[in-house]
Amino acid sequence: MAHILTAVEGSTVDVVPIRRALISVSDKTGIVEFAQFLASQNVELLSTGGTAKKLRDAGMTVKDVSEYTGAAECLDGRVKTLHPKVHGGLLAVRGNAQHEAQMKEQGMSFIDMTILNLYPFEATVKSGASLAQCVENIDIGGPSMLRSTAKNHNFTTIVTDPAQYAEIQAEMAANSGGTTLALRRRLAAKAFALTASYDSAIATHLAQEMAKLEAPAEPPTVPTLTSKVVVPRVYQPEFPLKYGCNPHQKPAMILSRAGSKLPFDVLNGTPGYINLLDAANAWQLVVELKEGTGLTAASSFKHVSPAGAAVAVPLSDVECQAYEVKPEDRDSLTPSALAYLRARNADPMCSFGDFCAVSDVVDEGTAKYLKKEVSDGIVAPGYTPEALEILKSKKGGKFIILQATDNYQPGDVEYREVYGMTFSQKRNDVVLTKEDMTKQIVTSKNELSEGAIRDLIVASICIKYTQSNSVGFAKDGMMVGVGAGQQSRVDCVKLAGRKVSTWYLRQHPKVLALPFKEGVKRQDRVNARVRYIEGDFTDEEKVRWEAQFSSPPEALTAEEKAAFLKEATGISISSDAFFPFRDSIDHASKVGVSFVAQPGGSVQDPQVTEACNDYGMAMCFTGTRLFHH
Known part of the structure; x- marks a missing residue:
């Protein structure tokens, strides 16, 4: 058990006994049990409104805040805890002779703990309530008491979450009814983060409402932010990481948006x-x-x-x-x-x-x-x-x-910090479907099988999450070539096309018949087949490669590869942005492409369409660019 210290002017103390607690909660989960514990520790309970009623109904003795302050609640409950006896009791420095004298003059008493929740502003916004209803759910007294208690955490304990009750009970039980400075500081830090998050939600919602007023003719499809309002963002640490992208990038951490959990457990x-x-x-x-x-x-x-x-x-x-x-x-x-x-x-x-x-x-x-x-x-x-x-x-x-996380909501707007700048954009939440693949087919060949539609969807959604520039090839419901991060679109096509050729040649009879020795590992077999297809061995590499087989395989010739690849057909390609020239289509024809999806919108669209017609391909314009950076 920690030693309870006596406060002296200007000092901090380790363990402070809890003798009086103020309770005002909207989330009443576990509050009866927690209050019963406090009562068992001889803590006087002050409370307001519905909380006081719930505690009395449970058989506890509770003093109304209005009785303590001598001032009745008024203005439809907007003013009930905004009183010097409340904030004086929270902010007074224990052991400060001047503070204690002034408290005595004004009939104030120390309040050692505040247990509260803030009005559910964000829940009110999510319910679709009017702006007036949302504004009415902006808490004033709660944040004021929270800040007073948290500021004076050398002596006072702020409790803002039912999840904190068990730890506080355990600590008080171990410390003769008191809390330690370490706990009070931790609770205060969380409390200030809570008010920052709360104010952020209010500022963001009001900014969104202002944006609607600024553009009444064209209301935004998702809430946008006006440039005239500062947008606070609050994060809570979840767990540290060993390092960031590289070992020298320390410290590193995963944080969640305050008030929201991570998308994964x-x-x-x-x-x-x-x-x-x-x-x-x-x-x-x-x-x-x-x-x-x-x-x-x-x-x-x-x-x-x-x-x-x-x-x-x-x-x-x-x-x-x-x-x-x-x-x-x-x-x-x-x-x-x-x-x-x-x-x-x-x-x-x-x-x-x-x-x-x-x-x-x-x-x-x-x-x-x-x-x-x-x-x-x-x-x-x-x-x-x-x-x-x-x-x-x-x-x-x-x-x-x-x-x-089930039913995780990432939010409509996403933010990203890069080199001291914060980027903000609407999240790319478009989901491409059959309708996108069939609404605008621009080629002479204008029929798409169900399999082709499926493959175009697979390719398009895949490249949506591929670093741009990107193209992707699909066949039989799977990606068979992904080209990512090239500055030139035709280079994307060539990179991904090479992967398509390798995928297809893995089905060549000579590749399937490679005579591996017993014990060659699965990934080594994968790599050996790809190198067999590529065929560009160094002399030293070939010796080690051949050692994996019971007998040296006969080479797969360029002529054999070309003849086999001519049989490739029915492959789909999707591009994250328009094809600027027909060269991408020319190259795609070499690997069996029959179906094309792209956003369209280039001055070269007629030329690209003509190229597709030349090769008998069907091409659709989705109208949706899918850059990903």
């Missing part, structure tokens, strides 16, 4: 900075794929761009061979396992060490498949008990498992 492992960026993008992608196609979806992310993404579409016999799925296991693949298997096999070299997301609850079959792959973590809406145990054992128990 950490079930296992210790996520890093880039892990969580990948998780945020990967999760949004699969949610939108599920919404856009109606199929279970998965994605495989590396460095904040997808290596692959897919929806659950059955595998062909050749795909089973290429992806090392035994024929007898194909029919038992669950939609989640099938979606992730396809996502991972879009580009298995780039997916090495990925962070993945699955739109549906992860089952045992998905977990068993994932356990075989080199991966850092996963985010999903939930896990079966069997799947969770399997995944927890991965990577020696370090595999990162995140569970997405």
